[in-house]
Amino acid sequence: TDRVCCRAVESDACAPIHPPTDMQLPMNVRRFARRSSCLARIGAVAGATALLLHVARPWFAGRESTANFVGTPNSLRSPLNRRFTAVATATAEVAIASDSITDEEPLHVLVAGAGVGGLTLANALGNMPRIKVTVIEKTSAFKRFGGPIQLASNAMMNLKELNRELYDKIEAKATWTGNLTNGIKDGIRSEWYAMFDLKTPAADRGMPFTCVVERPDLQEIMLGELGQGIVRNGAGVDSYTHLPGGGVIANLDDGTEVRGDVLIGADGIWSSIRATMHKNEVRGDDSGATYSGYTVYAGELNYKPTDNGEVGYKVYIGPSQYFVVTDIGKGQYQWYAFLAKPVGTSKSEAPLKPTEVVDGCAAGNPAYLRQVFEGWSFEIHDIIRATRDDEVQQRDLYDRPPSLTEPWHEGHVALLGDAIHAMMPNLGQGGCQAMEDAIVISEELENLSRRSEVPDALAKYKERRLIRSASVQGLSRFASDIIIRGFDTPAKISFDDGIKFENFGYAGIVTRMLQPILPVFFQVQFSFLYSDYRNRFALDLGAAVGFLVLGGIPLLLFSAGIFDAGIVATLGLEGLVAGVEGGGVIETLTTIGEETAGLL
Secondary structure (H helix, E strand, O other): OOOOOOOOOOOOOOOOOOOOOOOHHHHHHHHHHHHHOOHHHHHHHHHHHHHHHHHHHHHHHHHHOOOOOOOOOEEEEEOOOOEEEEEOEOOOOOOOOOOEOOOOOOEEEEEEOOOHHHHHHHHHHHOOOOEEEEEEEOOOOOOOOOOEEEEOHHHHHHHHHHOHHHHHHHHHHOEEOOOOEEEEEEOOOOOEEEEOOOHHHHHHOOOOOOEEEEHHHHHHHHHHOOOOOOEEEOOOEEEEEEOOOOOEEEEEOOOOEEEEOEEEEOOOOOOHHHHHHHOOOOOOOOOOOEEEEEEEEEEEEEOOOOOOOOEEEEEEEEOOEEEEEEEEEOOEEEEEEEEEOOOOHHHHOHHHOOOOOEOOEOOOHHHHHHHHOOOOOHHHHHHHHOOOHHHEEEEEEEEOOOOOOOOOEEOOEEEOOHHHHOOOHHHOOHHHHHHHHHHHHHHHHHOOOEHHHHHHHHHHHHHHHHHHHHHHHHHHHHHHHHHHHOOOOOOEEEOOOOOEEEOOOHHHHHHHHOOOOHHHHHHHHHHHHHOOOOOOOOOOHHHHHHHHHHHHHHHHHHOOOOOOOOHHHHOOOHHHHHOOOOOOHHHHHHHHHHHHHHHO
16 A cells, blocks of 8 residues: 655665774764754754644635635646546536435535545445445456555554444455564564564554455455445546536546536546646646655565564665565465665666576566575575566555645545555555545535535545644655665674674664664554544644654654755655645755754
8 A cells, every 4th residue: 555756776785794994983973973963953843843733724724615616717638638628617507406415315425436445435425324425436347456455453443433344344354464573674684673563552542453455355345335336337537527506527538427516536646636626637747746766576475484473564674775574364475675766667677687597586576686685684585586577566656745735625526545645655554544534534524414515524624634644644755765765784793703893884873773762663653543543633733743753863863964854744744845746855854954954
């Protein structure tokens, strides 16, 4: 399941470990001391940032108020159909329903996209007597496609409270991982480096544990709970048109139209509804989505490691890349290799893929990755060796910066999930946050008595979801940046065959020093994710400050300066300080650092 472009880092195989010379060690220590002198600044930045959010929130809420919205002509060029579409007030000949919402004239909600977020919203609205829902799905028919999706405790709790029967069906297909051992391992030595406890924060709150479910199973269950005629297949929403006095027409890509009172864009990172609302391209440089700087190889296979049934999730860290292995149940495992690469390497590096078996690894992607992870843990080599080439897929990762200044809604139209806050997959929160969006939208629409109240309800949805989703968005990117750009093989003093200093460079020393700190960071992280999963509060100031401070400490120690990466993104402030969607974290934070250095 997941925002802000990051400088790509050349991916090496395994950097050799050398003990420092007599001159190197003091210099490394001095470098560490100089960089650590910035530590005191992070508290001030955190407090000022959170206070800024708290003070600015009423201004943003007022700015986003759209109770009296009337659509105005706006045109854009869509790369999907290479024609101009328009957001315009429709002609007065279109019949307008009564403003009152009744059993006889229910609120008609159109949901564009039958992914996790769209189907959660359809299920949430489906049992409300004064709401009619129509899901508009581009595909002509549903097929079993896609791998597993992680449903963290916050998502499972929302499903449980939404519909116990639906939850029980999903639970029956789930493989629990949150109650198993999960953590980070030294990617070179195969030693456990740090554990993250998913079980305790969930158990303390009476929440289900984190699990993984096959995406086709989840989709099939959610579709099965919907009534006949709710899902309309065969054409996706290409654009929309506002109706006079309220309401919206969804313009489909087959030339037909569907009218409703509300349109929710749950159509993914390449959202046509978002492009229409933000007046930009669906794809490309003007789409608002940016390449993250990372490509991922993903494998799924039948496999039985020595720790089968004991370990749910393992992250192997090392120089300039990392590897993830997770148990997805029924004797199957999934792995991911995250590499810092330029965009498009699936084609540009195709000639580098071996055409013969390498150390027992199949020709193609497995043999290539065996070379990339040369010198790394035998556990990584073992699972790559067990994977066929046709079981591996590569894709470039895109995300979006948190949308603090870009609109989440326009009149009777709003965005949900990846359409508004696409995020990196590191926390497994992409689908979970889309579910939270769906629950909040359903709550805001449920008790409306008039159609004219819809714009304010959608503005309230943004107010409830903005800070939380932006924080998760930023932390997901933060996790990628910090693991690839900061973590290294931990420094170690070995006494085998005499004393040896292994990897005593700056990054190795700091990686080792962070070892006792990371469990505290993980505790704060999961407490944040599992608290307020119903989004009752628009901003928890204390949680935001603590989240930022502890989230910034590792970055502070790793980066060349306090503003080198990710801190503002962790709280979702990048869009605010950049003023434009798509501005880079690094560039934005460097500018802020220069401007505020004299104040700290």
